[in-house]
Amino acid sequence: MTDSILDLHINDGLTDEEIDHEKNTYGPLAEDVRELILLALQTRVDADDVARAREHLAAAREILERDRETGPYGTRYNDSGRYRTWGNAVMGLRNAIAPIGEIHEEPDGRVWADFRLNPAYEGPAGHTHGGVTALVLDQILGDAARAGGHPGMTGTLTVRYRRRTPLGALHAEARIDRVEGRKTFVKGHIADAEGVCVEAEGIFIAPQWMIEHRENLDTSPRRE
Numbered sequence: 001m002t003d004s005i006l007d008l009h010i011n012d013g014l015t016d017e018e019i020d021h022e023k024n025t026y027g028p029l030a031e032d033v034r035e036l037i038l039l040a041l042q043t044r045v046d047a048d049d050v051a052r053a054r055e056h057l058a059a060a061r062e063i064l065e066r067d068r069e070t071g072p073y074g075t076r077y078n079d080s081g082r083y084r085t086w087g088n089a090v091m092g093l094r095n096a097i098a099p100i101g102e103i104h105e106e107p108d109g110r111v112w113a114d115f116r117l118n119p120a121y122e123g124p125a126g127h128t129h130g131g132v133t134a135l136v137l138d139q140i141l142g143d144a145a146r147a148g149g150h151p152g153m154t155g156t157l158t159v160r161y162r163r164r165t166p167l168g169a170l171h172a173e174a175r176i177d178r179v180e181g182r183k184t185f186v187k188g189h190i191a192d193a194e195g196v197c198v199e200a201e202g203i204f205i206a207p208q209w210m211i212e213h214r215e216n217l218d219t220s221p222r223r224e
């Protein structure tokens with residue numbers, strides 16, 4: 001387990017220009033697929049049109065499969081310190097299910113994101129699935145720990161659902177509460193326009209392997 005995490009931290013030697021090219025090539029593809037996920041849920045066209053659309057999708061899949069990787073994306077970086085976690089389930093640029101585009105880090109340690117959850121994230125009718133809000137909070141709280149200089153794995157995440165979280169425009173934020181040795185305690189929440197919907201507290205623990213290999217890991221503020 002430990003080795004596989006370190007094995008997936010790879011300096012792939014790309015130039016900044018090559019990274020920008022990849023970003024401009026594959027980012028819009030993920031956007032299109034994100035839109036397709038919603039369309040699969042919402043389209044009302046008839047069976048013939050669905051069949052026709054599926055033929056086009058099969059053709060697109062055939063093109064995309066001509067040259068592909070098979071494993072997880074991991075964390076990739078280059079010599080100028082640009083870290084890419086583009087497969088990340090919450091904010092990966094190339095991951096069509098990732099609901100967050102950008103997570104901001106403030107000098108005072110606050111980490112935040114404004115994002116939208118469309119109906120593909122539904123749990124209770126018309127509202128956000130509780131597992132999705134927990135997913136977002138795990139990432140935001142973990143990022144607050146990392147941005148504050150205390151990266152760790154989630155040991156415990158305690159989530160309190162104070163009221164139903166609507167779909168649509170949401171805001172998430174977190175900051176470090178305290179640090180006790182290898183354990184970092186982080187607090188955060190998700191809010192809609194009316195106020196806080198979900199609160200969370202996380203304990204992020206730096207395992208020994210992470211401390212030993214810290215200089216090679218994803219602790220850079222220049223993560224994208």
Ligand SMILES: CCCCCCCC(=O)SCCNC(=O)CCNC(=O)[C@H](O)C(C)(C)COP(=O)(O)OP(=O)(O)OC[C@H]1O[C@@H](n2cnc3c(N)ncnc32)[C@H](O)[C@@H]1OP(=O)(O)O
Nearest residue numbers: 138139142143146151152153154155156203205206207208
């Ligand atoms: C960095 C970018 C942001 C990433 C955001 C996404 C975050 C994630 O989703 S991470 C994935 C989910 N988490 C995991 O898979 C973690 C799996 N678990 C582990 O790897 C280990 O159990 C880990 C790292 C949590 C603790 O392992 P280890 O370092 O061996 O702990 P150990 O030496 O037993 O205990 C150290 C301290 O932590 C405490 N502790 C151990 N496990 C936990 C836990 N699960 N919860 C709370 N405290 C714990 C111990 O009591 C001990 O405390 P003290 O020092 O006061 O006695």
